[in-house]
Amino acid sequence: MSDAAAQVGLPPVTPEEDHKVGKGKGRAFLGIPVVGWMLIFFGIPYFLLFLQSLWEPTAFGVSHNWNLQNYKLVFFGDSLSGNIYLPTLLRSLKVGAMVTVFSTLLAFPIAYLLAFKIANSRTRLMLYVLVIVPLWASYLLRAYAWKVILGQNGLLGSVLDKVGLENTFLNNLLYSQAAVVITMTHIFTPFMILTIYAVLERLPPSLIEASKDLGVGRVKTFLTLVVPLSLPGVIAGATFTMGLSSGDFVAPQLVGGKNDVMIANQVYSQFGATNNWPLGSAIAFVLLGFVAILVAISTQAEKREQL
């Protein structure tokens, strides 16, 4: 199961070091279609989105009047409605950070269990499949399931009523930030398990045995050996979880309340009901900028880990 990272569509966390990169023997033209396609159908849309963020909305569409007005509105708001975008962005980052921390903590023991504590390779494969089934299960349907569970007349509420616990905060979790965090934690935990496992499975168990043989205690071995060595996986998984959960609009829309809209919901409404594409583009680019910073930080952190 050495392609654990690839199974979630991630590049390998620890590339083979002895793998030789071939010298291009003039057959690199094989790459022209893919490079060309990605430039046209991926580069150009993003470029156009950026251009659009510098235009102005009008009653009928956009006017090509270049300025930074939209960005100013995102960061500083206006006198009419105050500042609504920056607080939303910060709230999205907060939700993303909570999801990242919770799913990492929930995932780590399972990744560790899979990598070191399951002797039988069949059991390991079974557990592994148990992790990837929910990972692949529809994002939308998992969010929907939480809507069913957490709703006012939902399952959790009716169970609590049965045991005599009425009107606790748990009875009415739906449409709250807690519901958004629970749902996304559920969604990203299997993903974190796989990215951490992808690194842990490559650590030779003998390393840990050696540490124990040298009289280092179990807890100390775990903290000084396993945890630091797992960091590349934790960092890679956390980067993705943070970026993707902060930028999600599906879960907030389905299980969040009116005050829990996230930055992606605002992009969605600018491109839909509100019909202000230039502003929507600017918000999208601010989100993109945040993800870029996140990736830059994690690349640095990973480099430091490898030294």
Add this chain to the structure above:
Amino acid sequence: MSFSERIHHPATTGRGLKVYAVFLFAFLYLPLAVIAVFSVVSNDIASLPLQSLTGKWYDEAFSNSEVWSAVKASVMVAIGAVIIAVTLGVPGALLVDRYSFPGKVVFQKFVLLPLILPGVITGVAFQTFFQMLLVPRSLLTVTLAHGTALVSTVLTTVYARLLRVDRSPEQASLDLGVSPFRTFLHVTLPSIRTAILASGLLAFTLSFDEIPVTIFTIGPDNTLPMYIWSALRTGAQLPELNAIATVVVLSGAMLVVVFALLSREDSR
């Protein structure tokens, strides 16, 4: 698993860890189980007590023509997207693995963007793109957007396999004067075949389930997730959705098992 001869000490099997694992898997599976249970009982709302067993939600879902046309649309989009993603992703993986060319590092980062960027950004970028080109939005535009975004998924999965493939048979074949094309067909391709299949399956599932890009690129038709999304927002037909969800999740689970076995094979 490369280390099948791992040393395991029964003394440190970690009972606490196993108890924790039971709870965590319960957390992961409970929501899916809830949906499945409520798809076969006659409750209108998902709350206790459970009423009598029924198959009526499945009957309703299966006899709903909107559901069928949404499923058909989703399957068509996913197949188209897989074709685009595999046709471009496999040469892309070979390119990144084997050749150095100017701008390679930039290309590698660029092509991975759809994996890390929230789907909403890709979605609005495509909406803008099609609008400016005056291309009417349809299932075709959805397919194009999905396929392009999924190139990264196929590329990374196949690239991960290429990193582990022993290059010496290929070198031997070339040294013996076999043409590069035939070498690729008979030596390289067989060694990455399962990775291509697996990445195709992954891409299919991701496309079949996709909302954030679809919502900005779709025309008058509905894909299945879009159908569910609109149903959820109007709040209608919820028990029927449980039936649909159960079928989707179960068929997904079957694909996953195939996928897990595929990626295990010849990667050890």
